[in-house]
Amino acid sequence: MKHESVHQALSGNPKGAGNNLGYWLGLWFGSGLLPKAPGTWGTLFALPFWGLLFWWSENILTRMVAVTLVSLVGIWACDQVILRLSEEDPKSAVIDEAAGFGLTLLIFKMNPVTLVLAFILFRFFDILKPWPIRIVDERIHGGLGVMLDDLIAGVFAALIMCLAMKVIGLPLEVISF
Numbered sequence: 545m546k547h548e549s550v551h552q553a554l555s556g557n558p559k560g561a562g563n564n565l566g567y568w569l570g571l572w573f574g575s576g577l578l579p580k581a582p583g584t585w586g587t588l589f590a591l592p593f594w595g596l597l598f599w600w601s602e603n604i605l606t607r608m609v610a611v612t613l614v615s616l617v618g619i620w621a622c623d624q625v626i627l628r629l630s631e632e633d634p635k636s637a638v639i640d641e642a643a644g645f646g647l648t649l650l651i652f653k654m655n656p657v658t659l660v661l662a663f664i665l666f667r668f669f670d671i672l673k674p675w676p677i678r679i680v681d682e683r684i685h686g687g688l689g690v691m692l693d694d695l696i697a698g699v700f701a702a703l704i705m706c707l708a709m710k711v712i713g714l715p716l717e718v719i720s721f
Contacts, residue, residue: 567624572586572639572642576635583638586639590641590645591645591659591663604651611647611650618642619690619691621687622690644670649662649702652717652719657715661714662702665704670693673697
C-alpha cells in the first residue's frame with residue numbers, strides 16, 4: 545500500500561481502523577510520511593527531542609522514564625499504524641526509530657560528537673539488522689516487534705559508543721549515575 549499524503553492523513557481515518565492520535569504518534573508527528581528513507585527522517589526528527597531533553601536533564605531516572613514512555617506508547621502507536629495501513633511493519637511507523645535513538649543516547653552527555661555518532665551508529669544497526677536484531681525483526685510481530693528491533697539496535701549503538709570512548713579515546717562523556 546502506498547503511503548498516504550499528508551492531506552489524506554490529516555483529513556481523518558480513511559479505512560476506519562486505528563486511532564488517529566496513535567497513528568500520528570506512530571508516524572512521529574508526520575516524519576514517517578516524508579519521501580525516501582522514513583526511518584532516517586524519523587531519527588532526524590527525534591534528534592532535537594532527545595538532544596534537548598537529555599541536555600536539560602542528566603538525571604538517569606528522568607531519561608529512563610522518558611525512553612520507557614516513548615517505547616510503551618510506541619508499541620500502541622505502531623499497532624494503530626498497522627491497523628490503519630494493513631501492513632505488518634509499515635515503514636512510515638517511525639516512533640520505533642525515535643525510541644531506539646533515545647536509548648542510544650540514554651547514558652551520554654549531549655554534545656555534537658555524541659549526537660552525530662549516535663545517529664550514524666543507530667541507523668547502521670537499524671538498517672543492517674545484525675544478529676539478534678534480524679531474528680527479533682522476523683519473529684516478533686505487531687507493535688512490539690516493530691519497536692523491539694529498534695530498541696536492540698539502540699543498545700548495540702550505545703555499546704559501540706562506549707567501546708569507542710574507552711578504546712580509541714573518542715571525546716564522549718557518560719552522565720553520572
